[in-house]
Amino acid sequence: MMARSQLGMPETQEMFVHLSKGMVESKDLLTQADKAIGDGDHGVGMARGFEAVLQKLQGGDFATIGELLKAVGMTLMTSIGGASGAVFGTLFRGGAKQLGDRSIFDAEVLSLLLVDGLDAVKVRGKAKPGDKTMVDALEPAAFKSHELRSAPLDESLAAVTEAARQGMEGTKEIVATIGKAKTLGDRSLGHPDPGAISTYLMLEFMREYVARDA
Numbered sequence: 001m002m003a004r005s006q007l008g009m010p011e012t013q014e015m016f017v018h019l020s021k022g023m024v025e026s027k028d029l030l031t032q033a034d035k036a037i038g039d040g041d042h043g044v045g046m047a048r049g050f051e052a053v054l055q056k057l058q059g060g061d062f063a064t065i066g067e068l069l070k071a072v073g074m075t076l077m078t079s080i081g082g083a084s085g086a087v088f089g090t091l092f093r094g095g096a097k098q099l100g101d102r103s104i105f106d107a108e109v110l111s112l113l114l115v116d117g118l119d120a121v122k123v124r125g126k127a128k129p130g131d132k133t134m135v136d137a138l139e140p141a142a143f144k145s146h147e148l149r150s151a152p153l154d155e156s157l158a159a160v161t162e163a164a165r166q167g168m169e170g171t172k173e174i175v176a177t178i179g180k181a182k183t184l185g186d187r188s189l190g191h192p193d194p195g196a197i198s199t200y201l202m203l204e205f206m207r208e209y210v211a212r213d214a
């Protein structure tokens with residue numbers, strides 16, 4: 001038995017179902033994180049968004065990865081609302097850019113998803129690395145995925161998830177300069193950014209799915 005080095009369409013869809021369930025189950029953790037430095041709605045928003053994604057994914061099959069990612073992004077955008085609806089919706093919609101004709105999810109697809117998704121998030125939200133947002137977890141993950149784009153998917157995802165985790169941990173040392181935590185000033189120190197935690201968790205749930213025996 002071995003972990004998966006790439007996924008076909010049904011398994012890719014299953015991986016996003018696994019990710020969505022994980023995010024729904026992370027509601028309380030994300031609520032606590034946003035209560036510490038924001039308004040406390042991040043867990044509720046993400047759980048509502050990924051509940052809607054679950055419904056969408058269970059409602060039909062997708063022919064390409066691009067189609068699937070666009071559906072995930074649109075669903076998040078319309079169901080979460082607020083800053084994070086736009087940000088996480090844009091991550092998946094923007095990440096779909098070059099994946100319209102792909103039907104195998106491998107390390108190269110992961111890297112196109114994360115690199116194009118990061119670019120789209122930066123254009124839309126204008127956050128730079130060091131602003132204490134999800135960009136601080138997403139950017140190191142995207143760079144690592146590009147480095148490992150020719151590796152087996154399970155290997156790439158393990159390293160990419162670790163890069164995101166370190167980026168998320170790093171947000172504890174940053175004073176927020178954007179979003180709701182901005183008004184806290186130094187009081188945001190010591191707390192990780194909630195959106196960075198979500199970004200790490202999404203990758204962790206993908207990693208977990210791919211690491212299972214095929």
Ligand code: ADP
Nearest residue numbers: 042045082083084125127133134179194195196
């Ligand atoms: P809100 O800020 O509207 O209450 P949430 O609490 O759901 O929305 O999400 C907050 C998260 O969204 C932050 O932790 C941050 O990671 C992310 N975020 C907010 N604004 C931006 C932005 N301009 N660019 C990137 N990420 C952002």
Ligand code: MG
Nearest residue numbers: 038039041042
């Ligand atoms: Mg909030």
